[in-house]
Amino acid sequence: xxxxxxxxxxxxxxxxxxxxxxxxxxxxxxxxxxVVILVxxxxxxxxxxxxxxxxxxxxxxxxxxxxxxxxxxxxISAGGMNLAVGATGGLVSVVCGSLMNTYGVPPALAVxxxxxxxxxxxxxxxxxxxxxxxxxxxxxxxxxVLTGIGLGVTESIPYYHLxxxxxxxxxxxxxxxxLIFLVALLLAVILAAMFRxxxxxxxxxxxxxxxxxxALSGVxxxxxxxxxxxxxxFIAxxxxVLLVARLGNADPxxxxxxxxxxxxxxxxxxxxxxxxxASVLGTVLGALLLGILVNGLVQWNVNVFFVQLxxxxxxxxxxxxxxxxxxxxxxxxxxxxxxA
Amino acid sequence: MTADAAPPAAGVETSRQExxxxxxxxxxxxxxxxxxxxxxxxxxxxxxxxxxxxxxFPGFAxxxxxxxxxxxxxxxxxxxxxxxxxxxxxxxxxxLPAMGAFTGMVLGWLLQVGHLPWPLAVLLSFLxxxxxxxxxxxxxxxxxxxxFVVTLGLASVYYGAMFVxxxxxxxxxxxxxxxxxxxxxxxxxPNIFIASIIxxxxxxxxxxxxxxxRWLLATGANAVAARFSALPVDRIxxxxxxxxxxxxxxxxxxxxxxxxxxxxxxxEDWLLSSFAAPVLGGTLLSGGxxxxxxxxxxxxxxxxxxxxxxxxxxxxxxxxxxxxIIILGAVSIDRLRIGLxxxxxx
Numbered sequence: 215x216x217x218x219x220x221x222x223x224x225x226x227x228x229x230x231x232x233x234x235x236x237x238x239x240x241x242x243x244x245x246x247x248x249v250v251i252l253v254x255x256x257x258x259x260x261x262x263x264x265x266x267x268x269x270x271x272x273x274x275x276x277x278x279x280x281x282x283x284x285x286x287x288x289x290i291s292a293g294g295m296n297l298a299v300g301a302t303g304g305l306v307s308v309v310c311g312s313l314m315n316t317y318g319v320p321p322a323l324a325v326x327x328x329x330x331x332x333x334x335x336x337x338x339x340x341x342x343x344x345x346x347x348x349x350x351x352x353x354x355x356x357x358x359v360l361t362g363i364g365l366g367v368t369e370s371i372p373y374y375h376l377x378x379x380x381x382x383x384x385x386x387x388x389x390x391x392x393l394i395f396l397v398a399l400l401l402a403v404i405l406a407a408m409f410r411x412x413x414x415x416x417x418x419x420x421x422x423x424x425x426x427x428x429a430l431s432g433v434x435x436x437x438x439x440x441x442x443x444x445x446x447x448f449i450a451x452x453x454x455v456l457l458v459a460r461l462g463n464a465d466p467x468x469x470x471x472x473x474x475x476x477x478x479x480x481x482x483x484x485x486x487x488x489x490x491x492a493s494v495l496g497t498v499l500g501a502l503l504l505g506i507l508v509n510g511l512v513q514w515n516v517n518v519f520f521v522q523l524x525x526x527x528x529x530x531x532x533x534x535x536x537x538x539x540x541x542x543x544x545x546x547x548x549x550x551x552x553x554a
Numbered sequence: 555m556t557a558d559a560a561p562p563a564a565g566v567e568t569s570r571q572e573x574x575x576x577x578x579x580x581x582x583x584x585x586x587x588x589x590x591x592x593x594x595x596x597x598x599x600x601x602x603x604x605x606x607x608x609x610x611f612p613g614f615a616x617x618x619x620x621x622x623x624x625x626x627x628x629x630x631x632x633x634x635x636x637x638x639x640x641x642x643x644x645x646x647x648x649x650l651p652a653m654g655a656f657t658g659m660v661l662g663w664l665l666q667v668g669h670l671p672w673p674l675a676v677l678l679s680f681l682x683x684x685x686x687x688x689x690x691x692x693x694x695x696x697x698x699x700x701x702f703v704v705t706l707g708l709a710s711v712y713y714g715a716m717f718v719x720x721x722x723x724x725x726x727x728x729x730x731x732x733x734x735x736x737x738x739x740x741x742x743x744p745n746i747f748i749a750s751i752i753x754x755x756x757x758x759x760x761x762x763x764x765x766x767x768r769w770l771l772a773t774g775a776n777a778v779a780a781r782f783s784a785l786p787v788d789r790i791x792x793x794x795x796x797x798x799x800x801x802x803x804x805x806x807x808x809x810x811x812x813x814x815x816x817x818x819x820x821x822e823d824w825l826l827s828s829f830a831a832p833v834l835g836g837t838l839l840s841g842g843x844x845x846x847x848x849x850x851x852x853x854x855x856x857x858x859x860x861x862x863x864x865x866x867x868x869x870x871x872x873x874x875x876x877x878x879i880i881i882l883g884a885v886s887i888d889r890l891r892i893g894l895x896x897x898x899x900x
Binding site: 342355369517524 | 646693697698699700702703704706707709710711712713714715717718722825826839869871872873874875876877878879881882885886
């Protein structure tokens with residue numbers, strides 16, 4: 215898949231080249247192929263992967279990763295980044311946990327409060343970024359503030375006494391499929407519809423592709439950016455609620471290890487770091503790829519420390535893939551210009 | 555990220571030159587002194603906090619506390635400089651903590667398992683740290699990958715490789731010679747503080763008086779202009795990352811010598827202060843500027859605030875929350891300065 219091949223005189227004449235083009239330009243195509251290959255390899259080499267119990271484990275693990283990836287994808291597609299996704303999750307865990315455990319608030323209300331807290335912190339981050347600060351440093355600092363507050367309030371001790379009904383939500387299944395996995399998919403469908411059918415979704419992409427052009431076209435940049443970060447915070451809060459329900463306790467350390475996967479899932483799925491393009495399906499598949507891979511490494515008896523190494527290599531590979539895609543895209547543009 | 559940051563920084567340089575020839579501005583002299591100089595803005599808070607602490611708490615100026623404070627500054631200053639050397643080219647290094655941990659573990663392994671004499675072990679682990687940074691810079695420039703994704707991914711790769719190769723056990727039996735240096739003091743100054751200051755002076759000379767230093771800043775101010783001026787931009791970017799890794803490694807080596815243990819936990823809490831210290835000291839996030847002694851003073855301010863909270867009995871968690879707010883405050887001042895420079899008032 216050398217980029218040099220693609221910058222040749224007329225790639226469209228070669229049938230092989232068009233397959234490469236399809237893989238590298240259509241967002242989720244490559245990750246779909248990767249997921250299929252990985253699943254086939256696991257089914258063929260292990261007897262334990264394709265069992266109902268194991269697939270349930272994969273679905274439970276992937277549910278949270280999907281939502282975490284979506285929280286980051288929203289911001290990336292607008293040309294920004296949110297290093298506070300994990301810290302927002304941690305704070306929401308504390309909010310929900312303390313409301314249910316200490317104040318006896320019904321789970322539904324506590325969840326609503328947690329989601330509101332996530333959206334609120336996201337909006338605050340957006341307010342600062344709108345004033346012209348780099349998203350990187352603002353969200354890095356915000357992550358420290360949110361984590362510090364969560365740990366300071368709880369002294370780093372999780373809330374263990376959550377209502378049974380809430381814990382039941384975390385372990386419930388519908389036709390054998392974990393409920394939280396279905397919730398994650400539902401959220402993905404709603405976001406996909408938002409990008410496809412609402413002007414808000416299109417404004418996010420327009421802003422990510424070219425902020426100046428978006429402003430000239432009458433997109434309200436200030437409120438748009440605040441809404442984007444609020445939405446990211448809201449989705450991060452949803453991820454936290456799902457994880458807390460699954461774990462059965464509300465740990466302020468929730469979200470500590472989300473940073474890498476939050477970027478890995480969307481990038482693997484074809485979302486461009488430069489903004490202007492989002493793939494909800496790609497992010498879901500990217501998260502699934504990571505979830506299946508972790509599970510597969512366990513099935514293959516690989517040292518757990520390799521998981522971290524391989525996750526890092528995957529995100530480097532995804533970055534490399536994005537680069538290939540850029541090269542192919544610009545070569546394609548050159549060809550079109552030449553033929554026109 | 556470089557491409558985004560470069561154009562405004564280029565504007566900064568031009569308008570500063572125009573200002574030098576234009577009429578003197580009528581802005582308040584005090585504001586100009588406070589915001590215009592890299593150092594004055596940070597010297598005053600350091601002095602104020604230092605004097606206030608010394609007069610409020612008798613224990614603050616005790617030799618034990620000063621020793622602990624200077625040791626903290628010694629390590630954090632190098633961590634801050636490690637970040638500053640990539641900030642100077644308008645990039646970030648998220649893999650700093652991983653580089654620190656990996657280097658510390660390698661040093662521990664060389665001493666405990668390899669039984670190497672400590673100067674050789676220190677030299678090898680220093681070179682290893684430089685190599686970690688070199689690899690990072692090479693991936694960014696040769697493969698033309700997004701710098702943010704590369705440092706994020708490599709952080710995970712380095713941690714993973716460290717655990718896979720060296721395990722997750724700390725190296726506690728590293729002999730007595732290196733720790734006796736690390737725990738020793740010359741007069742009132744801990745040895746590692748003196749070592750750190752020497753490294754800082756070397757960095758200052760490199761940044762200020764060498765061609766490489768000027769190339770580094772020129773690349774950070776405007777990478778495109780630097781490329782058109784026939785500067786070896788690729789080599790400069792790789793060099794900045796190699797220096798970043800080497801400095802992170804030095805910080806780790808000092809910490810190992812002080813704690814007498816090579817541990818995977820080294821570097822865990824470096825990331826935030828690595829940004830806070832340079833930015834407090836006047837290094838611009840957008841690239842094109844590095845303030846070595848500003849970074850040291852920024853470190854001193856952070857260390858004193860952390861120390862004050864310990865003395866008052868506030869939990870470390872609230873320090874973390876406060877650190878985030880300090881960073882936000884520092885970037886606000888940073889932005890104010892860029893605005894004033896760009897509009898020609900400084």
